[in-house]
Amino acid sequence: MTHATDTPSLDLSDLLCFAIYSANHAMNRTYKPHLDRLGLTYPQYLVLVVLNAQDGLSVGAIGRQLDLESSTLTPLLKRMEAAGLVTRRRDPEDERQVRIALTADGRRTCGELADVTRCAFAATGLSLEEVVDLNQKIRDMTRRLREASTPDDPV
Amino acid sequence: MTHATDTPSLDLSDLLCFAIYSANHAMNRTYKPHLDRLGLTYPQYLVLVVLNAQDGLSVGAIGRQLDLESSTLTPLLKRMEAAGLVTRRRDPEDERQVRIALTADGRRTCGELADVTRCAFAATGLSLEEVVDLNQKIRDMTRRLREASTPDDPV
DNA sequence: CCAGAATAATTATCGCACGATCTTTTATCA
DNA sequence: TGATAAAAGATCGTGCGATAATTATTCTGG
Numbered sequence: 001m002t003h004a005t006d007t008p009s010l011d012l013s014d015l016l017c018f019a020i021y022s023a024n025h026a027m028n029r030t031y032k033p034h035l036d037r038l039g040l041t042y043p044q045y046l047v048l049v050v051l052n053a054q055d056g057l058s059v060g061a062i063g064r065q066l067d068l069e070s071s072t073l074t075p076l077l078k079r080m081e082a083a084g085l086v087t088r089r090r091d092p093e094d095e096r097q098v099r100i101a102l103t104a105d106g107r108r109t110c111g112e113l114a115d116v117t118r119c120a121f122a123a124t125g126l127s128l129e130e131v132v133d134l135n136q137k138i139r140d141m142t143r144r145l146r147e148a149s150t151p152d153d154p155v
Numbered sequence: 156m157t158h159a160t161d162t163p164s165l166d167l168s169d170l171l172c173f174a175i176y177s178a179n180h181a182m183n184r185t186y187k188p189h190l191d192r193l194g195l196t197y198p199q200y201l202v203l204v205v206l207n208a209q210d211g212l213s214v215g216a217i218g219r220q221l222d223l224e225s226s227t228l229t230p231l232l233k234r235m236e237a238a239g240l241v242t243r244r245r246d247p248e249d250e251r252q253v254r255i256a257l258t259a260d261g262r263r264t265c266g267e268l269a270d271v272t273r274c275a276f277a278a279t280g281l282s283l284e285e286v287v288d289l290n291q292k293i294r295d296m297t298r299r300l301r302e303a304s305t306p307d308d309p310v
Numbered sequence: 311c312c313a314g315a316a317t318a319a320t321t322a323t324c325g326c327a328c329g330a331t332c333t334t335t336t337a338t339c340a
Numbered sequence: 341t342g343a344t345a346a347a348a349g350a351t352c353g354t355g356c357g358a359t360a361a362t363t364a365t366t367c368t369g370g
Contacts (some may be wrong), residue, residue, distance in 0.1 A: 008276045008283065010269055012220060016286050017182045019293040021201070024179040025222055026300040027172045032328095043356065046176070049167055060318060065167060067180055070319055072357050079355080096318040096365045107195060107224035114165055120172060121163045125299035128163065131171050134292055138174040140226055141289070145181040154339090156321050180357085187358090200327065215348060225349050227327050234325080251348040316367070327356085337346070 020138075030123045034116040039111055040116050044080055045069070045113070051086070052110040058097040085109060175293075177268045193264055198223070199235055200268065206241070206257050207262045207265040213252040240264060 012018055035045055043066070048112050050065050059070050059077065064074075068131065076110040077100055080086045091097040102110065124131065167173055183197050190200055198221070205220050206212065218228050232255055235241045240261040246252040257265065276286065 001255050008272055008286065009209060010204055010272060012201070012208065013294075014287075014290065015204070015272065016279065016293075017186070018201060018204075019177060019290045019297070020178050020182055022222060022271050023175050023293050023297045023300075026297045026304070027175055028260075028306055028327095030300050031172070041355065042176075046167070046173060047167060049170070049173075052165060053167065058318080067177055068308045068315055068356095069358070071321080071359080077358075078265045090295055094318085094366070098319065117165060117170065123300050123303035124171065124296050125303070126296060131163065132169075134296070135169065135171045135174045135193060137289055137292075138171075138178050139168075143173070143180045145178075145185050148278035148280070149184055184357090198327065214350095223326095224328065226329080226351075229350055231326070249348085280329075281364080301364065311370105312370095314368085316365100318365080319363085321362075322360085324358085326358105327357105330352085330356090332351075333349085335346100335348080338344080340341100340343090 027120070030120050031116065034119055038112055038116070039083060040109070041076075043072075044085075045116070047073075047076070047080065047100075048102075048106065048110050048113060050102065051106070052113060054061070056099050056101045057129060058091065058099055060097070062100060080106075172245070177274070185275050186271065189274055193267055193271070194238060197262070198227075198231060199240075202228075202231070202255075203240070203257075203261065203265050203268060206255065206261070207268060211254050211256045213246070213254055215252070217255060235261075259266065 008014060008016075031042055031045065035042060038045075040048070046066055047062060050062050059073050062068075063070055063073050077086060077088060081088050082105055087101050087103060089099050089101070091099050119129075126134065132142065163169060186197055186200065190197060193200075195203070201221055201273060205217050208230070213227065214225055214228050217223075218225060221228075232241065232243060236243050238247050239258055242256050242258060246254050276283075279286065281289065
């Protein structure tokens with residue numbers, strides 16, 4: 001059961017975590033010029049992707065999709081509000097929640113997202129099939145990482 | 156040849172960049188309790204991995220391996236110096252460079268890294284073979300992303 | 311109905327990470 | 341040799357991202 005015997009090497013190039021870390025950096029840099037043009041940061045882009053699928057979500061609902069804390073999202077959403085992309089309104093039904101809605105400008109920016117995504121896709125040099133496969137493999141791993149973390153914190 | 160026609164969907168779960176983004180978050184969270192025990196942050200852990208392989212590197216040399224700027228590394232290394240893990244000394248041969256060397260404490264901490272890496276590996280739920288394969292796939296993609304970015308900036 | 315628990319968001323603090331700019335040191339070359 | 345260019349770090353400003361503490365609202369049990 002303990003497969004702790006086949007020790008993974010400590011060489012940087014063998015570390016899966018570093019491969020992911022680097023891939024994330026590279027992806028950010030790939031997106032950057034396109035997002036700069038739209039006046040967006042990368043997490044802001046992700047928020048728009050979420051709102052594009054379903055508008056008027058609460059801060060918490062967005063956070064659950066992106067796996068971000070409200071303490072991260074609150075200032076980020078305020079910047080997006082200042083940029084005129086979204087509005088923030090307390091839900092009259094439950095005043096604890098803040099509903100995030102796209103403005104006309106935000107919706108227009110959402111219209112550009114498909115192009116940005118297409119460019120990034122092209123930059124990977126992967127076929128659509130390969131992207132789907134790699135996406136699935138990474139998501140599976142992420143799910144297992146989360147499962148391994150949540151049950152009980154190894155103090 | 157132009158696979159720009161088969162547009163990737165804008166659904167969050169289909170975005171490879173989001174899969175990587177989430178995987179990176181999840182990996183960080185997996186490492187956190189172990190690194191907390193050692194008093195390290197995740198990028199500090201990566202610096203130790205680099206120094207463990209070759210001690211006495213310059214700031215720039217570390218940065219090239221981790222793909223980090225001096226503006227990120229300088230304060231990070233100062234914190235590691237304050238924590239007693241490394242020393243920072245101008246190279247007498249070339250006073251522009253700052254050499255980073257492990258202290259006795261730093262070397263002792265390096266001795267613990269293999270355990271941390273092993274725990275993270277176990278949390279992925281992947282076989283060593285699968286890790287090697289996924290690692291390669293991600294690194295290939297990262298390389299292509301870098302190639303697509305560098306030639307000329309698509310304004 | 312009301313005290314206390316639970317939930318949602320905000321605030322504060324810390325540590326990356328980047329781009330832009332600056333300083334110091336080294337290299338180059340007319 | 342003496343001006344200038346290049347290289348290596350350091351500094352500054354902005355924006356995530358995490359945790360912990362706080363505030364405000366809603367829910368729940370007696």
